[in-house]
Amino acid sequence: MALRKNLCILRHFHKLKRPTASSSxxxxxxxxxxxxxxxxxIEDDTTxxxxxxxxxxxxxxxxxxxxxxxxxxxxxxxxIGTTEKVQLEGILKILRIEARVQTVILPEEYDNLSEVxxxxxLNQTIKENSQNTVVTFMYLPRP
Numbered sequence: 001m002a003l004r005k006n007l008c009i010l011r012h013f014h015k016l017k018r019p020t021a022s023s024s025x026x027x028x029x030x031x032x033x034x035x036x037x038x039x040x041x042i043e044d045d046t047t048x049x050x051x052x053x054x055x056x057x058x059x060x061x062x063x064x065x066x067x068x069x070x071x072x073x074x075x076x077x078x079x080i081g082t083t084e085k086v087q088l089e090g091i092l093k094i095l096r097i098e099a100r101v102q103t104v105i106l107p108e109e110y111d112n113l114s115e116v117x118x119x120x121x122l123n124q125t126i127k128e129n130s131q132n133t134v135v136t137f138m139y140l141p142r143p
Contacts, residue, residue, distance in 0.1 A: 016134060027070045030055045030099070031126060031138040032088075049095070051137040056097045058135060067134060069099035074125070076106050104129055 032048035052071070059069045071092065073084045088101045110121055130136060 025132055026067045027133045028055050028059050028064070028067045029130060029133045029136045029138075030069070030071045031074070031136065032071065033074055033122060033139055047139065049091075051139075052092070052095060052097055052099075055135075055137045056095075056099075069097065070133075071099050071101045072126075072129065073101055073103045074106055074122070075103055076108075076110060102129075 085101045
C-alpha cells in the first residue's frame with residue numbers, strides 16, 4: 001500500500017531521560033539518509049525536510065533546551081563529505097535551523113554491498129555515532 005504519507009513513530013517518549021543542565025553534551029540527531037541507500041539528493045526529498053523540522057520543534061521545547069541539534073551527513077569519502085556538509089549547512093540556513101553538521105564516512109565496501117547489507121552497515125554506523133544521543137530522527141525502510 002503506497003499512500004505517500006509521512007509517518008512518525010514515537011514509542012516510550014515519556015520514558016526518555018531528558019537532559020539536565022549538569023549533563024554532558026546530549027544530542028538530538030537527524031540522519032537525513034534517503035530511503036534507498038544509494039540515493040543522495042536531500043534537497044529534493046520532502047521526508048528529510050520533515051525530519052529536520054520535527055527535530056527543530058523538539059529542540060525548541062523548553063525541557064529539551066539542554067540538547068544540541070546535530071545533522072549527520074553520510075558520505076563514501078571525505079571529499080564528497082565536505083560537499084555534502086556545505087550543502088546541508090545551506091539547507092539549514094534557508095530553513096533557519098541552528099544545527100551542527102557532522103560528516104560520517106561510510107565503509108569503503110559500502111557501494112559493493114547488497115541493499116540489505118547496506119541497511120545493516122548504515123544501522124551499525126548510526127549505533128557507533130550515537131553514544132550521546134537522546135533522540136534520533138531517521139528513515140525506516142519500506143516493509
